[in-house]
Amino acid sequence: MSKKDYNEGISFRNKISTVDTEGKRIWVVAKQPKGRFYTWRQLVGYGLLAFLFVVPFIKLNGEPLLMFNILERKFIIFGAIFWPQDSYLFALIMLLFMVFIVLFTVVYGRIWCGWACPQTVFMELVFRRIEWLIEGNPTKQKQRAKDGWTLSRIFLRATKLIVFWLVSFVIANFLLAFIIGIDEVFKIASEPISQHFTGFMVLMIFTTFFFWLFAWFREQACVVMCPYGRIQGVLLDAKTISVAYDYLRGEPRKGITQEGEKEGDCTNCKQCIAVCPTNIDIRNGTQLECVNCTACIDACDNTMDKINKPRGLIRFASEENISKGEKFKFSGRIKAYTLVLVLLFTFFITLLVTRGSLEATILRTPNTLFQMQADGTISNLYNIKVVNKTREDIPVVIKLKSHKGEIQMAAGELVVKAKETTESVFFVKLNTKEVKGAYIEIVFGIYDLKGNELQEVESTFVGK
Numbered sequence: 001m002s003k004k005d006y007n008e009g010i011s012f013r014n015k016i017s018t019v020d021t022e023g024k025r026i027w028v029v030a031k032q033p034k035g036r037f038y039t040w041r042q043l044v045g046y047g048l049l050a051f052l053f054v055v056p057f058i059k060l061n062g063e064p065l066l067m068f069n070i071l072e073r074k075f076i077i078f079g080a081i082f083w084p085q086d087s088y089l090f091a092l093i094m095l096l097f098m099v100f101i102v103l104f105t106v107v108y109g110r111i112w113c114g115w116a117c118p119q120t121v122f123m124e125l126v127f128r129r130i131e132w133l134i135e136g137n138p139t140k141q142k143q144r145a146k147d148g149w150t151l152s153r154i155f156l157r158a159t160k161l162i163v164f165w166l167v168s169f170v171i172a173n174f175l176l177a178f179i180i181g182i183d184e185v186f187k188i189a190s191e192p193i194s195q196h197f198t199g200f201m202v203l204m205i206f207t208t209f210f211f212w213l214f215a216w217f218r219e220q221a222c223v224v225m226c227p228y229g230r231i232q233g234v235l236l237d238a239k240t241i242s243v244a245y246d247y248l249r250g251e252p253r254k255g256i257t258q259e260g261e262k263e264g265d266c267t268n269c270k271q272c273i274a275v276c277p278t279n280i281d282i283r284n285g286t287q288l289e290c291v292n293c294t295a296c297i298d299a300c301d302n303t304m305d306k307i308n309k310p311r312g313l314i315r316f317a318s319e320e321n322i323s324k325g326e327k328f329k330f331s332g333r334i335k336a337y338t339l340v341l342v343l344l345f346t347f348f349i350t351l352l353v354t355r356g357s358l359e360a361t362i363l364r365t366p367n368t369l370f371q372m373q374a375d376g377t378i379s380n381l382y383n384i385k386v387v388n389k390t391r392e393d394i395p396v397v398i399k400l401k402s403h404k405g406e407i408q409m410a411a412g413e414l415v416v417k418a419k420e421t422t423e424s425v426f427f428v429k430l431n432t433k434e435v436k437g438a439y440i441e442i443v444f445g446i447y448d449l450k451g452n453e454l455q456e457v458e459s460t461f462v463g464k
């Protein structure tokens, strides 16, 4: 294979699109797309950015709407507080989420990457726009690069990097707000650094990371780092919807026809490559670098409009659609997968909504045996631990569900403090007739003062 072939992309599968034959980085200077998909993508992206910047300010009953405090293992999702005791629920939700992602990707490909991934949204709709604004369009940028480090280029590059740093700082603040809450972030910003040194350092680390990511690493995150991108190869099949080039219609592209051969619709204008943020030629087929951003669809549609050919030479379609010359249709397979996705999502929401407000564990007090009482009953001593996941104190009553007997609280009424774990001790007295063995299973009910059962808890009772 000649070096020329290699460079021209004939061997595109042997190398990634952002590294040349010498192993050096190819700096991607993508052109701004224009078209209906870009308009939609901007609407989705700016909607997501608004969500990111507004949500930390929204509070529900004094708590943030969303918070993922990894340090204290406290998570708030749309007002519902999750504690370390809910980790089983989290594990289940994560498992569901993984299944959801796999199924979604099998059917819809990498749509998430191009349309909703924070990396793409920030890179394409924030940082690249700033770059276009300060350093000009790709043609100007390339011209300046050819001219070398002139004073004006140094000035523009420095301005861009300062703005990138400031925007990274803003993003870091909001990311931190999702972890520790906006009030804490305000404290870090307004009080002396010495009082919040750790928080300040975390903020600086986040800022530096975002700056590095968007000023230097950029599309490499999608091409070489993102694990989701890496597993695409095993998730996509011939029926998966992706951004695809219709080679039946496009080939032979202009300029490579043999004698007597009729040209296809591809004019070889290479606009699809010019707008690609990962620097690939989609005409080579589905590639791991493609984030399904649809910029090439818009670029190609614009070319087709100019030459009065139908749009859709590059479009959303499966490999099977393209090879059979079919239009995209909602097949039975897509409907079935979508139904499973909807069911999974519903199950996921149900798990969140139906989660109990209290979580109690009742265990016999360690190293204690039973006691024979003067009234002929047998008593056991228990420890109760109750986690209150709500924002209000909840007075509770413990009752025996499985046996007739008496419960005596050692420290009076049990009030479970809001957002805390409360512990207490109580005696259970059972009539000897009720105790039919050395160990028996007993069931408690935890009730609120209105008599609503909040939880059922099993334990053991020792007698005889």
Ligand code: SF4
Binding pocket: 243, 272, 275, 276, 277, 278, 279, 280, 281, 282, 289, 290, 291, 292, 293, 294, 295, 296, 297
């Ligand atoms: S090939 Fe098209 S859809 Fe894929 S990343 Fe490039 S421009 Fe986006």
Ligand code: SF4
Binding pocket: 245, 250, 265, 266, 267, 268, 269, 270, 271, 272, 273, 283, 299, 300, 301, 303, 313, 314
């Ligand atoms: S934009 Fe369309 S017409 Fe132009 S090179 Fe790409 S596929 Fe061919």
